[in-house]
Amino acid sequence: MRLLLQLLVSVHLITIIIFFVFIPQEAGASLTKPGCPEKCGNVTIPYPFGMGKGCYLHRDFDITCNMSSNPPLPLLQEVQLLQISEDNLRISDIAYRSCFNNQSGKTDSSYILYNRTHHFSYSYTLNKFVAIGCDIFAYITGYNSTAYATGCASLCNTDNDIATGFSSSACSGIGCCRTYLQTDIAHFYLRIRSINMITPTWSSEPCGLAFIAERNFSTREHFDLSSTFDKKLYFVPAVLDWSVGEVSCHEAIRRKNYACGQNTYCNNSIQGRGYNCHCLNGYQGNPYLANGCQDINECNDPNQNVCHKIALCSNIPGSYSCNCPSGYHGDGRKHGTGRGDYCCSLILISTGLRLYRGVEEREKKKIKQEFFKKNGGLLLQQKISSSKESVEKTKLYSVEELERATDGFNSGRVIGKGGLGTVYKGMLSDGSIVAIKKSNTVDEKQLDQFVNEVFILSQINHRHIVRLLGCCLETEVPLLIYEYVSNGTLFHHLHDEGHASTLSWKNRLRIGSEIAGALAYLHSYASIAICHRDIKSSNILLDENLRADYFHSGQFTDKSDVYAFDVVLAELLTGEQAISSDRSEQGLANHFRSAMKQNRLFEILDNQVVNEGQKEEIFAVAKLAKRCLKLNGKKKANHETN
Secondary structure (H helix, E strand, O other): OHHHHHHOOOOEOOOOOOOOOOEOOOOOOOOOOOOOOOEEOOEEOOOOOEOOOOOOOOHHHEEEEEOOOOOOEEEEOOEEEEEEOOOEEEEEEEOEEEEEEOOOOEEOOOEEEEEOOOOEEEOOOOEEEEEEOOOEEEEEEEOOOOOOEEEEEEEOOOOOHHHHHHHOOOOOOEOEEEEOOOOOEOEEEEEEEEOOOOOOHHHHOOEEEEEEEEOOOOOOOOOOOOOOOOOOOOEEEEEEEEOEOOOOHHHHOOOOOOOOOOOEEEEEOOOOOOEEEEEOOOEEEOOOOOOOEEEOOHHHOHHHOOEOOOOEEEEEOOEEEEEOOOOOOOOOEOOOOOOHHHHHHHHHHHHHHHHHHHHHHHHHHHHHHHHHHHOOHHHHHHHHHHOHHHOOOOEEOOHHHHHHHOOOOOHHHEEEEOOOEEEEEEEOOOOOEEEEEEEOOOOHHHHHHHHHHHHHHOOOOOOOEOOEEEEEOOOOOOEEEEEOOOOOEHHHHHHOOOOHHHOOHHHHHHHHHHHHHHHHHHHHHOOOOOOOOOOOHHHEEEOOOOOEEEOOOOOOOHHHHHHHHHHHHHHHHHOOOOOOOOOOOOOHHHHHHHHHHOOOHHHHOOHHHHHHOOHHHHHHHHHHHHHHOOOOHHHOOOHHHO
16 A cells, blocks of 8 residues: 555644734723733733733733833843733843853853743744854753754954954854754753864953844844953843643633633644634734624724725624615725626626636536546545445545635645645534645556555544545545544654653553554454554654554555564653664664663663553563564564464
8 A cells, every 4th residue: 555655644743923913902992801900111911911910811921010110111930021912922031141261261151041931932933043252152952851952153353353243234153143943942051162262352352142032133232242240231132932721722622721712713832832812804802801802893994994985884793895885786895896887897797707707617627527537536436336334434525625624725724744745634514623635746557546545444443543534536636534633643742842751651551552452453353454564653643632543554564564563662661762863773673672682671761661660561561572673574573473
């Protein structure tokens, strides 16, 4: 089943960042909870942020208003707030400074730790990383198991290079350097290292600065780096992404503490945890208040509607309509068909448009029929009609239904993207949530084989195997429709930041057992024996209860499946990736077998496994993995021998 494997490629989550500002329905509309102050100094404080008990959603959003300043300054976790929008915060952040000591030959400090809560992270799309100084290398490294690093070097030839470097907008490496973040980060070290401490420039410019600042921040402000005794603190504007909650929109909307009010929609946070709320089109206000998003009356503002000056504008919830007065014909829009003296001409034009649209619709229908036939639709229909059992299991979706489900394959619905295709999250007309795989290309020579595989795989019904619900053959490349699994992959929970420690030994043992049961079903109990061919932790999906489901595809042997399954067992035991640059060995299989052979098993186990697991259970799973991790493919076990 090589073709279907090509269609089931791994994808990477992406998120589109939109910068909105809270807009009340009218000048007097409140953005805060009743009785709560709306401003601190010149900054508006909208809910879920707030000042005082009962005014904020969570303690992370508690704002302190420093009344001793003029004007008063809002502080969030001791950081000054400049502005709050629906997705972002502008803050005044400290610039880290490190100075060289001529007597000791060392810098006075080596790093500073940034450790934001999970509700806040530095935006990689709206910030840059800047370093100012002579012969320094400034860089960021991950903290608390965060795999991340970026940085830049700033060099000097003369004493004037710093002034020249940051007075220039380029900031290209002479006296000043800059680079960009590659992802949102919340927990990291910022370090400054000296490259050359014997050059003359160190005597006149002994200090270096490094900071994260918003991208349009100009470095032309003069930073005095000439004195190690100058204790002045420098602050720069930076942008934080923020979110509420602990889970994704899909999970949050089913909970009682769902933070979005009426007339809103929800976006998953770019940070991976939490979500943001937004007002629907045609509404404005604060989406975090119960009735915060109020209808916009577009008819009250000519700039918000396109009705002709003689047309009647009627406001409706979330929108408006334009209607011609008596004696006029048309749609009532400024550039539409709204003039009575051209009625006959407009009727002719309208008739012509209807004829043109009719021809266009017939052409579209013809193209869809050609795609359907080319993609094996007639063969699949024949299989469905000849098998009574499969009628309810294999469904042919129309392209119109999938376009409605994904808002026309809107980029905002993308939940994964890889080199061979894109996965969209969609909601069908019956309210069910599905994942729709749209591949980039397909081998036309194997389309009949593809149809056979879809028919067979859609009949698989096992609680731990992702169901293939059906397909759409009316497009140039067939679309596959799967049930939606909400909680990411096993790889994500084992190896990404903030997840490994939450996967208990009990859950790891259960996940391994569920994968084994699913494989045994495919190999031995399905109506036709099926081999997965590509078992790995990134193909194993977990639902909200951490139950395992995974994609199924075909070919190779069941022994190859068992070998790959036991690599996953080794990942569950050690918490390490199958292939890692940190190991000198070729991969985890060799690393695990070597440790078992040398009786060093407990040296390579994950701390969660060692602390929670019983030794007998751990040894049993480890021996099973060792038994199947053999280099010679002919000796690999199958599930019947285990």
